[in-house]
Amino acid sequence: MMKQQVKHEQIESIRKKLEVKLPAEDAFRLFTEGINKWWPLVTHSVWGEGAESCYFEGWVGGRIVEVSKHGEESEWGKVLVWEPYTRVSFQWYPDRTPETAQEVTVMFTETAGGSRLELIHTGWETLGEQALEKRNGYVTGWDFVLGKYLDAAESR
Numbered sequence: 001m002m003k004q005q006v007k008h009e010q011i012e013s014i015r016k017k018l019e020v021k022l023p024a025e026d027a028f029r030l031f032t033e034g035i036n037k038w039w040p041l042v043t044h045s046v047w048g049e050g051a052e053s054c055y056f057e058g059w060v061g062g063r064i065v066e067v068s069k070h071g072e073e074s075e076w077g078k079v080l081v082w083e084p085y086t087r088v089s090f091q092w093y094p095d096r097t098p099e100t101a102q103e104v105t106v107m108f109t110e111t112a113g114g115s116r117l118e119l120i121h122t123g124w125e126t127l128g129e130q131a132l133e134k135r136n137g138y139v140t141g142w143d144f145v146l147g148k149y150l151d152a153a154e155s156r
Contacts, residue, residue, distance in 0.1 A: 011131055014121040016142050020153040021114040028085035028108045030153055031117070032056040038152035041066070044145055046074040046095045058082060064090060077101065092121070100126045119146065 020027050030038070033056065041051035047068045054066045054076070062079040074095065081089035086108055091101035102123035109116045121138060124131040 011124040011135055014119070014135065014138055014142060016117075016119040016146055018117050018146055018150055019111060019114060020117060020150060022153050022156065024108040024110045024115040025085040026156070027115045027117060027153065028088070030156070031106060031108075031149065032058055032088055034152070035064075038148045040145060040148045044141065046076075047072075056088075058084075064092075066094070077104070081105070102126060117146075117149075 022030065035056050036053045039045075039054050041047075041054060042049055045051040045054070045066050047066065050068050050070070052067050052069045052071075054064070057063050057065075057079065060079055060082050062082070063075050064077040064079070066074045066076060068074070076094040077090045077092045078098070078101075079088065079090045080103065081087055087105065089103060089105040091098060092104045093101040102121055105120045105122075107118045107120075109118070119142060121142065124135045127134050
């Protein structure tokens, strides 16, 4: 018996853009190396209030990891593309298995006043029947998370 899969073409990618008053290099570093400074762990993590930190391993094959207050690690994803300071792409599967991963690509482009960040989240078909519901949750989820990133960028 075959599982019915939702076709990729049926579920639109999420695309988010925002402008920050940082050069692309600094914006890239804040998003990756500085993720623990801005990611809202209490609301957007595996352990919630039990979360201590999170980090990016800055190389292809590197992990994106959440660490609990007890030192436990939960892998959120793996880096697929690492192009400082223009693009990072990663598998994304917080609190799931890699088989259910989507792909998130974040691009950084210099602008006159700083830089533009563009995030594209694709690959919803890996979630089967839950794909559309999960995608719709991420539409507002990314707005909230990127709002925290923007706050951190503006406070630098």
